[in-house]
Amino acid sequence: MDVDIAVIGAGLVGLCFARALRDLSVALLAPEAPQPAPASDAPFGARIYAISPGNVAFLRALRVWQRIPEARVAPVHSMQVHGDDGRARLVFDAYRAGVDALAWIVEDAALQAALWQALEDREHCEKRVGTQCTALDVDERGVRLRLRDGGTFAAHLVVGADGAQSPLRAMAGIAVRARPYGQSAVVANFECERRHDNVARQWFQGGPILALLPLPGERVSMVWSLPERRAEALLGSTPEALCREVEQASGSVLGTLSLVGTPRAFPLQRLAAQRLTASRLVLIGDAAHVVHPLAGQGANLGLQDARVLAGILAARAPVEDIGSARILRRYERARAEPILAMDAVVNGLFGLFRSPDLGVGRLRNFGLNLTERLPVVKNLLMRQAMS
Numbered sequence: 001m002d003v004d005i006a007v008i009g010a011g012l013v014g015l016c017f018a019r020a021l022r023d024l025s026v027a028l029l030a031p032e033a034p035q036p037a038p039a040s041d042a043p044f045g046a047r048i049y050a051i052s053p054g055n056v057a058f059l060r061a062l063r064v065w066q067r068i069p070e071a072r073v074a075p076v077h078s079m080q081v082h083g084d085d086g087r088a089r090l091v092f093d094a095y096r097a098g099v100d101a102l103a104w105i106v107e108d109a110a111l112q113a114a115l116w117q118a119l120e121d122r123e124h125c126e127k128r129v130g131t132q133c134t135a136l137d138v139d140e141r142g143v144r145l146r147l148r149d150g151g152t153f154a155a156h157l158v159v160g161a162d163g164a165q166s167p168l169r170a171m172a173g174i175a176v177r178a179r180p181y182g183q184s185a186v187v188a189n190f191e192c193e194r195r196h197d198n199v200a201r202q203w204f205q206g207g208p209i210l211a212l213l214p215l216p217g218e219r220v221s222m223v224w225s226l227p228e229r230r231a232e233a234l235l236g237s238t239p240e241a242l243c244r245e246v247e248q249a250s251g252s253v254l255g256t257l258s259l260v261g262t263p264r265a266f267p268l269q270r271l272a273a274q275r276l277t278a279s280r281l282v283l284i285g286d287a288a289h290v291v292h293p294l295a296g297q298g299a300n301l302g303l304q305d306a307r308v309l310a311g312i313l314a315a316r317a318p319v320e321d322i323g324s325a326r327i328l329r330r331y332e333r334a335r336a337e338p339i340l341a342m343d344a345v346v347n348g349l350f351g352l353f354r355s356p357d358l359g360v361g362r363l364r365n366f367g368l369n370l371t372e373r374l375p376v377v378k379n380l381l382m383r384q385a386m387s
């Protein structure tokens with residue numbers, strides 16, 4: 001066999017998984033070369049993640065987190081979720097929960113650059129940049145991968161981290177349930193007049209959902225999930241018009257806003273692979289599941305997949321075949337329930353806050369206020385989001 005594991009896809013999740021593997025040889029396939037790390041004084045890119053404390057600890061253990069300059073990371077000390085009746089509010093607080101931060105905000109480019117740098121320290125990791133896998137031949141001993149450039153190589157196990165459209169998933173014949181949300185997320189960064197005090201704010205607006213996440217300094221990152229036409233119109237508006245709309249939707253809580261950089265839009269879909277594994281093949285990250293960004297949990301779920309799969313492989317018996325059905329079953333058992341649970345929570349919230357029914361409207365705002373007054377429920381929600 002040429003390598004133990006072939007990792008297909010070098011997004012956040014594939015890179016992290018390749019870094020987390022111990023004592024196993026890896027070939028990492030990336031269609032594009034990595035982007036250089038952003039300069040420490042460059043404006044933030046529009047792709048931002050809220051990373052959970054559990055995943056920050058994981059990235060720290062892999063010596064990835066330490067490589068991101070402090071100036072490119074912001075802690076979230078408090079989270080405010082607003083209902084759509086102008087009154088209901090749910091507040092989460094890091095101090096009361098006894099933690100440093102509820103989440104950490106980091107830009108995609110800085111995190112990916114840190115992951116690529118950390119991979120340089122890893123022995124037996126062959127990076128095959130600028131190539132793609134076009135076919136798989138699986139037998140009882142291993143998998144032979146055929147590449148676009150005509151080359152082939154063999155591995156014991158193939159890990160698909162190639163994103164929501166996952167060509168590998170299709171090659172393995174794994175079906176998906178996919179449904180567009182009918183929304184696009186408009187992302188943009190703003191300079192704000194008032195201090196954000198490291199508070200992440202979110203407004204449910206009876207369908208649309210606006211989030212303003214704190215960045216270092218007096219800047220915020222916006223994710224505004226809107227019906228597709230409205231998202232397109234917003235993206236086409238002038239920077240001034242965009243700023244005024246966001247100020248109005250957020251009740252001017254951060255004062256006057258000025259746009260920094262170029263806004264972008266991402267069409268949103270819900271997707272679940274019907275199986276997480278096939279013969280000698282495992283799916284991780286968006287290749288396995290895509291959830292609405294309203295809870296900022298998509299990448300977090302994917303990083304958990306990487307963490308769990310690397311842990312299962314590290315804990316195997318010395319002679320155990322890493323592509324065996326037993327190993328794959330362990331992964332599927334460990335991940336199926338947390339993935340389903342997150343999908344159910346995110347989709348439930350999306351449906352609840354989109355319903356035009358007046359009774360449902362009262363109920364959802366009552367639910368927010370009730371959760372606010374029930375410390376046990378609040379703590380449960382928090383623990384789920386922080387793992």
Ligand SMILES: Cc1cc2nc3c(=O)[nH]c(=O)nc-3n(C[C@H](O)[C@H](O)[C@H](O)COP(=O)(O)OP(=O)(O)OC[C@H]3O[C@@H](n4cnc5c(N)ncnc54)[C@H](O)[C@@H]3O)c2cc1C
Pocket residue numbers: 008009010011012013014029030031032048049050051131132133161162163164166167168185187223266284285286287293295296297298299300301302
């Ligand atoms: C607006 C928005 C905001 C979000 N905010 C958050 C947040 O705050 N927190 C959070 O946890 N999540 C968030 N998410 C979700 C998060 O962006 C995704 O879950 C995450 O990027 C998935 O990472 P991935 O590595 O699995 O897939 P991807 O990032 O899609 O990476 C897949 C990689 O595979 C490569 N690839 C594709 N085809 C092939 C092939 N044939 N061969 C080899 N490689 C291939 C691609 O080039 C890419 O590099 C957000 C999503 C959106 C849309």
